[in-house]
Amino acid sequence: MATKIYAALLRGVNVGGSRKVPMARLRALLEGLGLTGVTTYLQSGNVVFGADRGDEESLAAELAAALEQEFGFGVELLVRDHAYLKAVVDACPFPAAELEGKQLHATYFSGPVDAARFAALDQAGFLPEEFRLGDRVLYLYAPDGLGRSRLGEALGRPALTKGLIATSRNWNTVSKLVELTEAPGAGR
Numbered sequence: 001m002a003t004k005i006y007a008a009l010l011r012g013v014n015v016g017g018s019r020k021v022p023m024a025r026l027r028a029l030l031e032g033l034g035l036t037g038v039t040t041y042l043q044s045g046n047v048v049f050g051a052d053r054g055d056e057e058s059l060a061a062e063l064a065a066a067l068e069q070e071f072g073f074g075v076e077l078l079v080r081d082h083a084y085l086k087a088v089v090d091a092c093p094f095p096a097a098e099l100e101g102k103q104l105h106a107t108y109f110s111g112p113v114d115a116a117r118f119a120a121l122d123q124a125g126f127l128p129e130e131f132r133l134g135d136r137v138l139y140l141y142a143p144d145g146l147g148r149s150r151l152g153e154a155l156g157r158p159a160l161t162k163g164l165i166a167t168s169r170n171w172n173t174v175s176k177l178v179e180l181t182e183a184p185g186a187g188r
Helices: 023-032 056-071 082-090 150-155 171-181
Strands: 004-010 036-041 046-051 077-081 104-109 130-134 137-141 166-170
Touching: 004 056, 004 082, 004 166, 004 171, 023 036, 023 046, 023 056, 036 171, 046 171, 056 077, 077 082, 077 104, 082 171, 104 171, 130 150, 137 150, 166 171
Parallel strands: none
Antiparallel strands: 004 046, 004 077, 036 046, 104 137, 104 166, 130 137
16 A cells, blocks of 8 residues: 555644644654654644555544553544545635635534534524634634634534544644645645
């Protein structure tokens, strides 16, 4: 099997002073698992790596088990390949090029999401904030940023994400992960 480039998106690490996952230890852990080209991006749990085995789900399970053993606590995470990450960017229903990175976010989900899951939200009551659904992703336009977003807070309620792993990234990170997962020599 040829090496494929992935991004692992760790949920809820290095936020608020708890659940510390030092990036140097994270890189060493993945390298110890035989993964290649391991690179971290920011301190918030984004790691890019190459693997010549498995798929998104099996790699996520392997990484989750290794993280729990190494750090002593469970870490929910998603693994996504370059093609998926690029498709999320390409399918964005908002004018990403015209917005600041803090105004647009992608929440990645471990499985499919449909409009019925969010039907109880009165979207009109949150305007000008808006969201749209895609393939295992929710796009959130929050003009004042996620930290001030009433809609973002409502979308993060456990009842709406029940049964799924959900982790959000601002558009700058979304775009950077596409760049970092692009295979060497594939146009960059």
